[in-house]
Amino acid sequence: MLRFTAALLRNASSANGQTLLKLSPAAVQQQTRLNSDIAYVIPDHLKGIEDAEDPLFFDMVEFFYHKSCKILQEKLVEDWRAPRMSTEEKRKKVKGLLNIIQPCHHVLEVSFPLKRDNGEYEMITGYRAQHSQHRLPCKGGIRYSDEVNIDEVKALSALMTFKCACVDVPFGGAKAGVKINPRKYSDNELEKITRRFTLELAKKGFIGPGIDVPAPDMGTGEREMAWIADTYASTIGYNDINSHACVTGKPINQGGIHGRVSATGRGVFHGLENFLNEASYMSMIGTTPGMGGKSVIIQGFGNVGLHTARYLHRAGATVIGIMEYDGSIVNPTGIDPKELEDYKLQHGTIVGFPGAQPYTGECLLYENCDILVPAAIEKVINKHNAHRIQAKIIAEAANGPTTPAADKILIERNILVIPDLYINAGGVTVSYFEWLKNLNHVSYGRLTFKYERESNHHLLESIEQYLALESVQQSLERRFGRVGGAIPITPSESFQKRISGASEKDIVHSGLDYSMERSAKAIMRTAMKYNLGIDLRSAAYVNSVEKIFQTYREAGLTFT
DSSP: OOOOOGGGEEEEEOTTSOEEEEEOHHHHHHHHHHHHHHSOOOOGGGTTGGGOSSOOHHHHHHHHHHHHHHHHHHHHHHHOOOTTSOHHHHHHHHHHHHHHHSSOOEEEEEEEEEEOTTSOEEEEEEEEEEOOOSSSSEEEEEEEOTTOOHHHHHHHHHHHHHHHHHTTOOOEEEEEEEOSOGGGSOHHHHHHHHHHHHHHHHHTTOOBTTTEEEEEOTTOOHHHHHHHHHHHHHTTTTTOTTGGGGOOSOOGGGTOOTTSTTHHHHHHHHHHHHHHTOHHHHHHTTOOSSSTTOEEEEEOOSHHHHHHHHHHHHTTOEEEEEEETTEEEEOTTOOOHHHHHHHHHHHSSSTTOTTSEEOOSSOGGGSOOSEEEEOSOTTOBOTTTGGGOOOSEEEOOSSSOBOHHHHHHHHHTTOEEEOHHHHTTHHHHHHHHHHHHHHHTSOTTTTTHHHHHHHHHHHHHHHIIIIIIIIIHHHHHHHHOSTTSOOOOOOOHHHHHHHTOOOHHHHHHHHHHHHHHHHHHHHHHHHHHTTOTTOHHHHHHHHHHHHHHHHHHHHOOSOO
16 A cells, blocks of 8 residues: 655646645655565666577576566465565565575586596586575486586576476476586596596585486486496495485486486477467467477477477478588478488488488578477577577477577567477476386386286276177177178277286376476466466466475575
8 A cells, every 4th residue: 555645745626626636746756666666676687688699598597587576476475375464574575585586506516537548637527506495306407518607507407496396396406517528538438427426416415316316418318327326326325225216317227217218309299289289379379270280390309309300290290300510401291200310320410311401591490380499509599580480389399499589579479489498398207207216116007007907808898798799799790790600899909008007108108298288288377367478488487486486485494
């Protein structure tokens, strides 16, 4: 409520003789000052970010966070049920908790020597950032790249916090990076680096099943995760029965889970599917619902790009172009992802693939298509090129591929951007399933598979006995006669697989599909609630921030 002293008000007569209260200039200044106290203020160092040409990655994530806080703050104040607190006291508490969510809470930088195969010594630098511990353990991948820096690691850890909250995975956000180009090191050297980095993390409490759980990222895979698990279990975790839950993305026989390798790409597919099947969003951007016949261009043909292409291809979309660091290929009639995968495994590149032509234009990102999937590095769509994008939908399979300036331009151009913190969350979702599997010490479906299979077959036999044999079979015999004996009734192959019971892969795929579907519906509801239109990024961040806020509010703060 606004309060003004008598000195700030003066009477004035209206045309019909009624007396009205009019604010003096001093009162207007006081009202403006009070409104500014209520309004959420984006920090000064981020105010130019929406027009920046090449912003820092961490600043990008911070900006999107603060943008969502601006939308959400007043609702959090209204929803705070505390009868003895004034509105201003509630607002102070809300602002305080939102400020706690923003910064990166722990950052570790380590350097250690490596004796190379040729006898030379080299110093290796690595980082691990834990953005938030509102939920434990923290979760985030380890990447090997000579482009790794502390800003990137902090940004990715912050993005992981919001990503986990977006898809209801109960982890805090973290990320690690080792500043090397893995192509320049032998397998023996990479094993030395990985095991030593694991020990450095363990010494500082930055790894453990209940503390911090890494996963694969750019330049790492199942092999590196197996080395990490073995190193931890053989050293600091030697007496911990859950030691192999210290990392996810492991090989199957080391405690990994079926479906983890393709999880991020499958998540991208399900994320696209959820919005493509929503007629209201498709009408907003002027296209038809459904996956069939949609043209797709993918930037990056690594693990995520490959599996995204495979699932989209199976669903009826046409992959017309693939863009890689060493060249791009196109085929208007469609590229077969499996054939391209085999070619790349044999030749080490997509260049020269016989099932497509070399791309000779300026940049494949600018070509006309229905769906553009950036699945490589951050900031590829920026202020300079956002106006040249011709896709109707952008699915951010990479982390941070769109700068705030580009995001603003794309929304103004009515291009639907499905944000990274939702659409590439398939990897961390299935990592969560693997972590649970390691803690339970039993694979999904092992205890129930045979029971379900026998129950389903018993049910089928009962149906055949009471319905098929007496009803369907009689109808068939009346139509075709009984010459040659009874007509057998057998289930189709797909139905037979379904009633045979759910394997671990079936359970993982079903759980991922459900997680992506539920999160998509939540984003749509939030976008509608706050009248955000096609700004799905703000809607996703609002959902994430609200969940994290409620966790801090209900748990309270220790030693403040």
